[in-house]
Amino acid sequence: MTTADDAAAPGSRGPFTAAEETAMRAALDAARLGVRGANPVVGAALLGADGTLLHVGHHRGAGTEHAEVDALRQAHEAGTPLHGTTMVVTLEPCRHTGRTGPCAEAILAAGIPRVVYAVADGTETAGGGGAFLAEHGVSVAHGLLEREARELNDRWFLAQRRRRPFVSLKIAQSLDGRVAAADGTSQWITGAPARAEGHALRTRVDAILMGGGTLRLDDPALTARAEDGTPLARQPFRAVMSTRPVPDDARVRRGVAPDAPDDGLFVHLPTHDPHEALAELRSRGVGHVLVEGGPTVSAAFLAEDLVDELWLYQAPVLLGEGAAAVAPLGIGTLADARRWRSDPVGLPGGVPAVGSVGEDCRWHLAPAAPPVIEPPAVPDHHLI
Numbered sequence: 211m212t213t214a215d216d217a218a219a220p221g222s223r224g225p226f227t228a229a230e231e232t233a234m235r236a237a238l239d240a241a242r243l244g245v246r247g248a249n250p251v252v253g254a255a256l257l258g259a260d261g262t263l264l265h266v267g268h269h270r271g272a273g274t275e276h277a278e279v280d281a282l283r284q285a286h287e288a289g290t291p292l293h294g295t296t297m298v299v300t301l302e303p304c305r306h307t308g309r310t311g312p313c314a315e316a317i318l319a320a321g322i323p324r325v326v327y328a329v330a331d332g333t334e335t336a337g338g339g340g341a342f343l344a345e346h347g348v349s350v351a352h353g354l355l356e357r358e359a360r361e362l363n364d365r366w367f368l369a370q371r372r373r374r375p376f377v378s379l380k381i382a383q384s385l386d387g388r389v390a391a392a393d394g395t396s397q398w399i400t401g402a403p404a405r406a407e408g409h410a411l412r413t414r415v416d417a418i419l420m421g422g423g424t425l426r427l428d429d430p431a432l433t434a435r436a437e438d439g440t441p442l443a444r445q446p447f448r449a450v451m452s453t454r455p456v457p458d459d460a461r462v463r464r465g466v467a468p469d470a471p472d473d474g475l476f477v478h479l480p481t482h483d484p485h486e487a488l489a490e491l492r493s494r495g496v497g498h499v500l501v502e503g504g505p506t507v508s509a510a511f512l513a514e515d516l517v518d519e520l521w522l523y524q525a526p527v528l529l530g531e532g533a534a535a536v537a538p539l540g541i542g543t544l545a546d547a548r549r550w551r552s553d554p555v556g557l558p559g560g561v562p563a564v565g566s567v568g569e570d571c572r573w574h575l576a577p578a579a580p581p582v583i584e585p586p587a588v589p590d591h592h593l594i
């Protein structure tokens with residue numbers, strides 16, 4: 211089947227050697243060690259002219275070096291000669307300068323004569339590296355293990371096509387699926403190790419979002435903090451989705467410096483429409499949003515299929531009464547239930563999707579039905 215992707219992608223669709231396929235499998239395994247969010251997970255393997263797997267790199271999340279650069283750095287440190295090598299990468303090498311430099315130029319500068327990638331980047335900003343390399347005389351082929359590579363980042367590709375941030379939802383619930391006791395108290399359902407994971411996630415995202423209900427009941431600061439309460443170095447935007455005014459003395463306005471007037475990270479989103487909320491955050495450069503409830507806002511994002519990954523922590527606590535984790539979604543019968551699957555990509559270093567964190571249980575999930583694999587939107591630089 212020919213897709214818009216094929217029409218836009220440079221180079222051939224193969225044939226590929228057995229060594230290239232082995233290298234791509236190693237690159238896919240390496241990609242799974244990364245974290246997904248504003249950026250996809252990506253792996254890159256350097257293959258010697260004789261088919262030997264030389265170095266395998268991966269991307270460790272937005273702001274860190276890209277997979278190809280990781281592999282090239284390893285080669286440099288080991289003194290590996292690069293003539294005759296092939297760069298095998300799970301995503302088309304980027305050609306833009308974002309938080310890091312363009313991989314396509316790094317590959318060209320390294321004198322690598324062949325590049326094999328699985329799936330086109332497809333974003334307006336970073337796509338086009340394959341064409342750039344082909345124009346500069348590099349042998350470029352794409353489509354090797356494309357389905358596997360696409361599955362690894364399926365919801366990330368979907369978010370890109372829809373021009374919205376990647377959305378994570380975090381829920382900390384009791385054994386009986388409640389996120390607060392009858393009187394609204396919810397601090398703390400889960401234990402310290404699970405909360406520490408939550409703060410590590412907060413520091414990786416660009417914005418944390420809560421609803422007006424949580425603001426009014428809990429007055430949270432929405433900052434990323436270490437276990438002893440000290441602020442972590444990287445702080446995200448703090449967004450409140452509420453049509454009512456946010457009080458001047460709300461902690462979410464202040465962030466990590468309670469006495470400072472305004473750190474520029476507080477955002478009031480006076481809407482009940484999650485699409486509108488995401489569009490506003492994207493206009494501020496947000497690529498990854500963490501929704502931290504409560505149940506009304508969680509349901510609003512879930513109802514619109516806007517949750518790309520779910521971090522669900524379940525504590526061995528029974529409440530019997532209190533708010534359910536998610537407000538009604540209009541599901542009347544089991545056949546209409548929303549099913550989720552383990553997300554193979556998660557915490558840095560490939561921590562398992564389902565596991566224990568202290569006394570609690572962690573589930574890292576993605577919607578079970580992968581999005582319909584449409585061809586990626588043709589990037590603007592391919593439009594006439």
Ligand SMILES: NC(=O)C1=CN([C@@H]2O[C@H](COP(=O)(O)OP(=O)(O)OC[C@H]3O[C@@H](n4cnc5c(N)ncnc54)[C@H](OP(=O)(O)O)[C@@H]3O)[C@@H](O)[C@H]2O)C=CC1
Binds near residue numbers: 390482504
């Ligand atoms: N354990 C956990 O993981 C968490 C638990 N909680 C608990 O949840 C409880 C609060 O739940 P809840 O009241 O549902 O809080 P929410 O945080 O979901 O806020 C709901 C409010 O947000 C506004 N809002 C934004 N979008 C929508 C929408 N699409 N539809 C309707 N209203 C919208 C409305 O405020 P407005 O009228 O101002 O527009 C609404 O009253 C608290 O007890 C809190 O402790 C909260 C977060 C995490």
Ligand SMILES: Nc1c(N[C@@H]2O[C@H](COP(=O)(O)O)[C@@H](O)[C@H]2O)[nH]c(=O)[nH]c1=O
Binds near residue numbers: 313
């Ligand atoms: N992670 C990754 C790529 N990711 C691409 O680069 C974009 C982000 O770049 P930056 O702003 O520098 O973080 C991201 O949106 C995606 O299009 N590309 C690659 O060549 N290799 C990588 O390992």
Ligand SMILES: [Zn+2]
Binds near residue numbers: 276278303305311312
């Ligand atoms: Zn890159």
